[in-house]
Amino acid sequence: xxxxxxxxxxxxxxxxxxxxxxxxxxxxxxxxxxxxxxxxxxxxxxxxxxxxxxxxxxxxxxxxxxxxxxxxxxxxxxxxxxxxxxxxxxxxxxxxxxxxxxxxxxxxxxxxxxxxxxxxxxxxxxxxxxxxxxxxxxxxxxxxxxxxxxxxxxxxxxxxxxxxxxxxxxxxxxxxxxxxxxxxxxxxxxxxxxxxxxxxxxxxxxxxxxxxxxxxxxxxxxxxxxxxxxxxxxxxxxxxxxxxxxxxxxxxxxxxxxxxxxxxxxxxxxxxxxxxxxxxxxxxxxxxxxxxxxxxxxxxxxxxxxxxxxxxxxxxxxxxxxxxxxxxxxx
Amino acid sequence: xxxxxxxxxxxxxxxxxxxxxxxxxxxxxxxxxxxxxxxxxxxxxxxxxxxxxxxxxxxxxxxxxxxxxxxxxxxxxxxxxxxxxxxxxxxxxxxxxxxxxxxxxxxxxxxxxxxxxxxxxxxxxxxxxxxxxxxxxxxxxxxxxxxxxxxxxxxxxxxxxxxxxxxxxxxxxxxxxxxxxxxxxxxxxxxxxxxxxxxxxxxxxxxxxxxxxxxxxxxxxxxxxxxxxxxxxxxxxxxxxxxxxxxxxxxxxxxxxxxxxxxxxxxxxxxxxxxxxxxxxxxxxxxxxxxxxxxxxxxxxxxxxxxxxxxxxxxxxxxxxxxxxxxxxxx
Numbered sequence: 001x002x003x004x005x006x007x008x009x010x011x012x013x014x015x016x017x018x019x020x021x022x023x024x025x026x027x028x029x030x031x032x033x034x035x036x037x038x039x040x041x042x043x044x045x046x047x048x049x050x051x052x053x054x055x056x057x058x059x060x061x062x063x064x065x066x067x068x069x070x071x072x073x074x075x076x077x078x079x080x081x082x083x084x085x086x087x088x089x090x091x092x093x094x095x096x097x098x099x100x101x102x103x104x105x106x107x108x109x110x111x112x113x114x115x116x117x118x119x120x121x122x123x124x125x126x127x128x129x130x131x132x133x134x135x136x137x138x139x140x141x142x143x144x145x146x147x148x149x150x151x152x153x154x155x156x157x158x159x160x161x162x163x164x165x166x167x168x169x170x171x172x173x174x175x176x177x178x179x180x181x182x183x184x185x186x187x188x189x190x191x192x193x194x195x196x197x198x199x200x201x202x203x204x205x206x207x208x209x210x211x212x213x214x215x216x217x218x219x220x221x222x223x224x225x226x227x228x229x230x231x232x233x234x235x236x237x238x239x240x241x242x243x244x245x246x247x248x249x250x251x252x253x254x255x256x257x258x259x260x261x262x263x264x265x266x267x268x269x270x271x272x273x274x275x276x277x278x279x280x281x282x283x284x285x286x287x288x289x290x291x292x293x294x295x296x297x298x299x300x301x302x303x304x305x306x307x308x309x310x311x312x313x314x315x316x317x318x319x320x321x322x323x324x325x326x327x328x329x330x331x
Numbered sequence: 332x333x334x335x336x337x338x339x340x341x342x343x344x345x346x347x348x349x350x351x352x353x354x355x356x357x358x359x360x361x362x363x364x365x366x367x368x369x370x371x372x373x374x375x376x377x378x379x380x381x382x383x384x385x386x387x388x389x390x391x392x393x394x395x396x397x398x399x400x401x402x403x404x405x406x407x408x409x410x411x412x413x414x415x416x417x418x419x420x421x422x423x424x425x426x427x428x429x430x431x432x433x434x435x436x437x438x439x440x441x442x443x444x445x446x447x448x449x450x451x452x453x454x455x456x457x458x459x460x461x462x463x464x465x466x467x468x469x470x471x472x473x474x475x476x477x478x479x480x481x482x483x484x485x486x487x488x489x490x491x492x493x494x495x496x497x498x499x500x501x502x503x504x505x506x507x508x509x510x511x512x513x514x515x516x517x518x519x520x521x522x523x524x525x526x527x528x529x530x531x532x533x534x535x536x537x538x539x540x541x542x543x544x545x546x547x548x549x550x551x552x553x554x555x556x557x558x559x560x561x562x563x564x565x566x567x568x569x570x571x572x573x574x575x576x577x578x579x580x581x582x583x584x585x586x587x588x589x590x591x592x593x594x595x596x597x598x599x600x601x602x603x604x605x606x607x608x609x610x611x612x613x614x615x616x617x618x619x620x621x622x623x624x625x626x627x628x629x630x631x632x633x634x635x636x637x638x639x640x641x642x643x644x645x646x647x648x649x650x651x652x653x654x655x656x657x658x659x660x661x662x
Contacts, residue, residue, distance in 0.1 A: 221552040282650035319613035
């Protein structure tokens with residue numbers, strides 16, 4: 001016989017007790033696109049909300065090859081050694097396109113995947129980036145209610161997902177490699193300026209000199225950037241995820257940042273801005289998908305785009321005519 | 332007696348002849364928010380469209396104090412010396428907030444303002460940034476139809492307007508000053524990565540050394556950035572707008588860029604992407620304003636925001652309830 005579905009109250013009760021199995025089932029519910037599941041998931045989230053918010057949320061990005069998984073393994077073990085519980089979530093927009101997620105395999109983190117007090121969850125795979133990111137944002141609430149006081153949100157640094165991650169974490173960490181002067185090859189433009197800390201991996205053995213040089217370059221570059229809204233000056237450190245060198249220093253930086261922004265009020269301010277952001281972002285997403293997913297609009301847009309690209313019509317009158325059709329006929 | 336209003340055909344005829352007085356009147360029409368004016372303006376733009384597109388469009392940004400006006404004066408005279416016609420447009424979002432525009436005074440450009448073949452137009456002041464930027468984008472069409480083969484779009488580098496400007500120009504120029512290591516103080520984060528060229532002003536007299544040092548710093552910083560989508564490597568040059576030193580070199584860089592992207596196809600590709608961008612941007616703007624300007628939505632949002640900020644409700648259910656109201660009751 002199939003297990004009876006829990007009620008929202010039952011889910012919440014178990015989550016608040018820290019029951020990982022039920023937490024996991026609730027996250028599956030959040031990730032489901034079935035309307036019944038969505039309604040139940042939203043109820044669970046609402047009930048968990050008063051118990052959420054007390055974790056430190058760290059976004060971690062770096063291109064494939066930067067040693068991200070090994071690093072998260074090392075960072076995670078370091079965090080767990082100090083006590084508490086760690087959840088590792090992921091946002092990987094490529095999972096939708098390639099049907100195979102770079103960040104989908106839990107066993108990438110060899111040590112964390114068998115550690116007590118660690119909860120690893122691959123990227124949700126269905127729907128738009130907005131949808132995927134929203135599910136991760138909701139999963140954070142559930143994890144926090146379940147007593148996870150450290151949340152990592154992992155992403156790949158090559159797409160739009162960093163803005164979404166940046167909008168749900170307290171600290172944004174960029175993993176880099178020392179290279180040949182093309183250090184940021186592969187990383188999307190704009191991401192460097194989001195970073196609260198840049199850490200250069202594989203600073204071990206004969207690679208130490210190169211890593212130190214890269215560190216100096218990045219420090220100079222960051223020096224030219226405008227001040228961050230938090231007042232924090234982004235740090236550049238070197239470490240080795242594989243040999244577990246400098247892990248403590250990286251984490252001290254994050255602790256220092258959290259203390260700094262809690263003191264100057266930016267921590268709370270940013271959390272509130274993020275909550276507002278997600279409300280408005282959800283609204284804007286839905287306004288757009290209601291429009292762009294309408295089949296009549298799709299074909300009309302196609303026709304107008306052709307006219308615009310051939311300079312037969314201005315972008316503005318084309319837009320106006322599609323909108324007139326939408327507001328006049330469809331709604 | 333008041334002059335009879337031209338028809339769209341008459342406006343177009345005069346604009347195509349290069350009549351500056353009528354061009355100026357047509358731009359006023361574009362900037363007007365009166366529905367009748369808007370309809371007529373859109374007609375004129377449609378008629379001008381087949382004759383537009385053949386200018387080189389340069390976005391110029393820099394904070395107040397960077398010597399932007401003096402520089403544009405010098406750049407503009409240099410361009411005019413080579414022949415052709417120059418239009419200088421401006422986008423200044425502060426004009427709405429402060430009711431006084433930083434970029435509103437034509438006489439800031441002493442030489443250009445009395446030059447033949449130069450058309451200077453202050454920032455449109457009414458409406459949202461989206462609206463202001465759209466009007467400037469439309470004005471470009473009219474100017475090009477009137478035979479202006481060089482268009483400068485000026486902005487202040489401190490707000491959202493750079494993304495808009497970046498989306499309507501071929502080359503994006505960032506004016507900087509040599510400073511004390513805080514070179515980008517005042518410039519918004521993210522703008523440096525949009526620049527196709529960074530030029531350091533006031534490289535004259537005892538300031539030359541400092542300017543050269545800043546040049547080296549910026550070159551190192553840009554070196555760390557990911558490649559640009561155009562394949563162009565952004566250049567860093569020094570010059571003096573006031574003493575007219577190095578102006579030719581700055582413009583050679585822009586000419587070189589234009590030749591480079593025309594050859595590799597990026598010029599045309601970007602122009603097409605921009606046209607599509609403005610169509611979709613206009614649609615997204617209107618979808619939002621239809622929603623956010625509704626008075627019932629305004630008060631409901633206010634109520635929901637309070638609940639979200641006090642963690643009484645999740646951002647997602649708050650969004651959903653407002654959307655349900657919108658789609659169910661208002662439309």
